Amino acid sequence: MDNSLLSNIQKLFSERVDVFGAVEFSKTSIMTGIVKIALKTLLECVRLKTFGKFGLQQLQVDCHYLQLYLWRFVADENVVHGLLDEVVSSCVHRCVEPVAMEPSVIDVICERG
DSSP states (O other): OHHHHHHHHHHHHSOOOOTTOOOOSSHHHHHHHHHHHHHHHHHHHHHTOOBOHHHHHHHHHHHHHHHHHHGGGSSOHHHHHHHHHHHHHHHHHTBSSOOOOOHHHHHHHHHHO
C-alpha cells in the first residue's frame, strides 16, 4: 500500500513527456521523436508482463545501459531519464519478488559491455 501511494504521488509531480509531439526537420528532433516512441513502447510492453526477480534485475541493467548511451541522440536528456525511470518503476510494480540490484553492480555490468 505504501509503495502504491508513493508511486501515485511521484506521478503527480513528475513532468509529463509528450511522446507524439511536433517534430522539426532536423536530425536531433527526429531522433528525439524516435527515442520517445521507442521508450514509450517499451513502457507499454513492461506493463503487459509479469516479472520475476531476475527479470527485474535484467531490466534494470538494460535501462541503465540505455541511459548511458541514448542521451547523446536527444535534445533533452531528462526525457530519456524520465521514461526509463517509469519503465523500471512499472517493472517493480509488476514483479512477483521485487529484489533490486545494487547500483554499483549495475555500473560494473554496463562498463564491461
